[in-house]
Structures are given as C-alpha cells and as structure tokens.
Amino acid sequence: MKTLEKVNYKGFIWPIIVGIVLWCLTPIRPSGLSPQAWEMFAVFVATIVGCITKPLPIGGTTLVGLVVTVLVGLAPMKDVVNDKGVVVNQGVLSSFGNSAAWLIAMAFIMAHGISKTGLGNRIAYWMIEKFGKKSLGIGYAITGLEVILGALIPSNSARTGGVVWPVVESVAKEGYDSKPNDPSRKKIGAYIDFTAFHANILSTALFVTGAAPNMVAQQMAAQQHYEISWAGWFFAAIIPVAVCAVIVPWIIYKMYPPEIKETPDAKKWADERLKKMGPMSKPEKIMTAVFCMSLVMWVLSGFFKIPQFDATFIAFLAVSILLITGVLTMEDALKETGAWNILIWLSILMFMASKLISYGFISWFAKLVQSGLHGISWGIVLAVLVLLMFYTHYFFASGTAHMTALYLPFLSVAVATGAPLGLSAMLLAFTGAFNASTTHYANGPASILATTGYVKQGEWWKMNFVLGLVYLVIFGTIGTLWMKVIGVW
Numbered sequence: 001m002k003t004l005e006k007v008n009y010k011g012f013i014w015p016i017i018v019g020i021v022l023w024c025l026t027p028i029r030p031s032g033l034s035p036q037a038w039e040m041f042a043v044f045v046a047t048i049v050g051c052i053t054k055p056l057p058i059g060g061t062t063l064v065g066l067v068v069t070v071l072v073g074l075a076p077m078k079d080v081v082n083d084k085g086v087v088v089n090q091g092v093l094s095s096f097g098n099s100a101a102w103l104i105a106m107a108f109i110m111a112h113g114i115s116k117t118g119l120g121n122r123i124a125y126w127m128i129e130k131f132g133k134k135s136l137g138i139g140y141a142i143t144g145l146e147v148i149l150g151a152l153i154p155s156n157s158a159r160t161g162g163v164v165w166p167v168v169e170s171v172a173k174e175g176y177d178s179k180p181n182d183p184s185r186k187k188i189g190a191y192i193d194f195t196a197f198h199a200n201i202l203s204t205a206l207f208v209t210g211a212a213p214n215m216v217a218q219q220m221a222a223q224q225h226y227e228i229s230w231a232g233w234f235f236a237a238i239i240p241v242a243v244c245a246v247i248v249p250w251i252i253y254k255m256y257p258p259e260i261k262e263t264p265d266a267k268k269w270a271d272e273r274l275k276k277m278g279p280m281s282k283p284e285k286i287m288t289a290v291f292c293m294s295l296v297m298w299v300l301s302g303f304f305k306i307p308q309f310d311a312t313f314i315a316f317l318a319v320s321i322l323l324i325t326g327v328l329t330m331e332d333a334l335k336e337t338g339a340w341n342i343l344i345w346l347s348i349l350m351f352m353a354s355k356l357i358s359y360g361f362i363s364w365f366a367k368l369v370q371s372g373l374h375g376i377s378w379g380i381v382l383a384v385l386v387l388l389m390f391y392t393h394y395f396f397a398s399g400t401a402h403m404t405a406l407y408l409p410f411l412s413v414a415v416a417t418g419a420p421l422g423l424s425a426m427l428l429a430f431t432g433a434f435n436a437s438t439t440h441y442a443n444g445p446a447s448i449l450a451t452t453g454y455v456k457q458g459e460w461w462k463m464n465f466v467l468g469l470v471y472l473v474i475f476g477t478i479g480t481l482w483m484k485v486i487g488v489w
Contacts, residue, residue: 015050023043044352066351133262143199158314283327389402439460
C-alpha cells in the first residue's frame with residue numbers, strides 16, 4: 001500500500017506567522033513604501049524563514065513562496081509587455097532564465113564528469129601525496145588552489161562548481177572514506193568542504209575580476225569619480241586577504257575540527273593509488289582537455305566582452321562537448337539532482353530579491369539609512385554602512401543584486417558625511433565580497449557547498465556568523481590601516 005511522503009508540517013508554522021504578521025502591517029507600513037513593496041517584503045521574509053525551518057527541502061519551500069507571490073498578485077506568471085514590446089512587469093517564469101543558476105547547474109554536471117572519469121580521484125591522490133600528512137595542510141592547499149584560480153576564472157561559481165568542489169569530494173570520499181549525509185562526514189569532508197567555501201570568499205576578495213559583484217562595484221565607484229583598477233584592487237586587498245588566508249583555515253580547524261588530524265601513511269597510500277590507476281584513460285584526457293578549455297575561456301571572458309565568452313555559455317559548451325564525446329550521457333546529467341535543485345531554488349530567491357528592488361523597497365531602505373545617519377562623524381557612518389552592507393545580505397540570494405541595489409547609495413552616503421572616497425569605495429566593495437559569509441543561499445558557491453551533505457545547515461549559519469565577525473574585524477582594521485599606508489585615503 002502506497003503512503004504519503006513525509007512533510008515537516010511544523011516547519012510551516014513560523015513562516016506562516018511571520019508572513020501574516022508582516023502582511024497585516026501593510027496599512028501602517030513606513031511612509032515612502034508602496035503596498036506592493038511591503039507585501040513583497042513580507043513574502044520574501046516568510047520564504048527565508050521557511051528556508052531555515054525547512055518544512056520542505058529548500059527547492060520545495062521556495063517553490064511554495066513563488067506560488068504565493070503569484071497568488072497575491074505581486075508577480076504574473078509571464079512577462080507583461082507594453083505596446084512597444086518593453087517588459088513592464090517581470091513574470092515568474094523568467095526567473096528560470098537566470099544565468100547564475102544555470103552556470104551552477106552546468107558546473108555540477110561538469111563536476112560529475114570529473115568524478116566519473118576518475119580525474120578527480122587522480123587530482124585528489126596527488127593532493128594527498130603532497131599535502132596529506134595533516135588535514136590542516138589540505139585546508140591550506142585548497143585555499144591556495146582557490147586563490148590562484150581567483151586570478152584566472154572571473155566566476156566564483158565556476159571556480160567552486162567546476163574545479164574545487166570535485167577535488168574536495170574526491171579527497172574526502174576516495175582519500176579518507178568521508179561521505180556526505182553520514183557520520184563519516186566529520187572525518188574530514190565537512191572540514192574541507194567548509195574551508196573550500198571560505199577559500200572562495202578570499203579568492204573573490206583578492207581580485208576585482210574575482211566575481212561579478214566586484215565588477216559592479218568598480219563600475220559604480222566610477223560614477224562617484226573613483227577609478228578602481230585591477231592593480232589598485234589587488235594591492236588594497238593583498239594584506240587583509242593574506243592575513244585571512246593564514247588564520248581562517250586554522251579557525252575553522254579549531255571551531256569545526258576533523259576527526260582525522262594526521263595521516264602519516266598518506267603519501268605511501270596515495271602513491272599506491274596513483275600507480276593502481278595507471279596512465280590517464282581516454283575519458284580522463286578528454287575531460288582534462290575540456291576542463292582546460294573552460295579555464296582558458298573563463299580567463300579570456302574577464303578581458304574580452306564577447307557573448308561566446310560568457311561564463312554560463314562556456315559551461316554549456318563544456319557540457320555539450322562532454323556529451324558529444326561520450327564522456328557523459330544525458331542520463332548522467334539528469335541524475336545530477338543537485339544541479340536541478342539549485343536551479344529551482346536559487347532562481348526563485350534571486351527573482352524575489354529582484355522584485356524587492358523593482359518595487360522600491362531597497363531604494364527606500366537606502367534613503368532611510370542616509371537620513372538616519374545625518375550629522376554623525378564619517379568614521380561611525382562608514383562603520384555602520386559596512387555593517388549594513390554585510391548583514392543585509394541575509395535578504396539577498398545574489399551578490400550582484402545586492403551590490404547593484406546598495407553599493408552606490410551607501411557610497412554616496414559615506415562621501416556626503418565626509419568619509420574618504422577611496423577608503424569608502426574599497427571597504428564597501430570588499431564587504432560585498434565577504435558578506436557571502438552569512439547564509440547557505442548567499443551566493444553561487446554557498447549554494448553548491450552548503451548542499452553537498454557534508455555541513456548541516458545549522459552548522460553553516462553558526463560558523464559563518466563567527467567568521468563574518470572575523471572578516472569585519474580584519475578588513476575594518478588591518479585593511480583600513482593598510483590602505484592608509486599605500487595611499488588609498
């Protein structure tokens with residue numbers, strides 16, 4: 001006899017309460033906000049609470065939130081266009097055309113190819129051979145790998161999904177039999193999974209081409225007549241990022257210690273595994289070639305604005321080649337459920353965040369901050385703005401959307417109160433990189449690494465809260481002093 005699937009109905013209680021309470025406050029909403037803006041805020045907050053209480057898996061929770069958005073009239077199903085063919089109201093179906101979500105999905109499928117061919121195992125064995133005497137050493141190795149890739153690949157999601165995650169998975173599973181959604185995850189998999197995420201934050205913060213939000217900040221700073229060059233960003237970031245690269249893996253190691261601390265026989269074991277694998281197989285060679293091609297094209301996409309070099313298109317191209325050459329089958333792609341799950345929930349959350357912007361909630365919030373900080377010294381104003389830039393990311397599933405909405409208003413507020421332009425521009429830009437240390441939906445890499453089964457959602461939020469404070473202190477003190485030394489302000 002068939003039975004119904006298990007649903008955590010208790011998990012619906014808090015999202016419903018929060019949503020209804022906020023919705024009922026619409027008549028007494030703050031002045032300057034339209035009813036639609038406040039109602040969208042209510043639905044969005046209720047959905048985020050649902051992602052925390054988890055009445056359904058996050059894909060199902062966000063899908064319910066999307067249905068509510070349509071039912072209450074805050075968004076149509078299809079785009080509404082005027083007589084001139086211009087979209088005047090974005091429909092929910094358009095959310096599933098989000099390029100960042102598709103990039104992550106394709107990166108997951110590419111990662112399946114790296115695992116299926118054995119290339120990931122080969123890389124993992126090599127890493128264990130070189131750095132595997134201690135688990136902390138593997139953490140530093142992954143951090144170094146990410147930092148190097150940050151200069152080459154202008155998409156933080158592509159770096160994590162296409163390169164780093166397959167290595168982490170192979171090291172954990174094949175190297176130490178540490179499996180996701182299993183007590184063995186604590187052997188080492190959970191530690192290096194979480195370390196890989198923070199390594200991505202550091203690689204993003206080090207280069208202006210490290211991720212799309214950085215380049216948004218660069219363009220918006222220019223509107224305030226401050227030019228951020230590649231070298232200028234790099235030299236401003238190098239010291240705070242270097243300090244973080246040394247202490248963050250160690251903090252994670254102490255806060256979230258792996259059960260396996262030392263593996264004195266790791267080199268011998270890895271050597272034996274590499275010998276057993278023998279020479280690279282044909283699928284491995286094709287996977288390596290496609291992987292290298294993707295790397296080169298991702299690098300070039302940071303310098304040439306050619307449609308065919310779009311990061312998402314490159315991921316589609318790589319997957320197509322893997323299918324044509326027989327490295328992957330369509331069944332392999334369809335079985336990669338993590339890719340399709342992320343495509344659903346990340347697309348929906350980013351759509352909701354875009355509605356908050358289009359209904360004017362974010363612009364109202366920026367003006368509120370500006371008026372509330374009038375007459376206060378610039379140092380306090382800038383500190384408050386950095387904190388707001390960081391903690392408001394709990395309401396965003398996209399760093400690009402967050403930076404687009406708040407960077408220029410916040411920079412304008414800081415400069416208007418007398419804060420140095422260069423310091424304000426760089427601190428707010430760096431905050432847009434490390435504010436990913438908030439939620440499991442904070443950006444693409446978070447969406448990938450928080451859903452692998454190695455780190456539980458509660459652990460992710462708690463540890464990120466601590467490390468968020470670490471970033472705020474290091475960039476706010478060491479970063480500020482360093483930028484004074486090199487003449488940024």
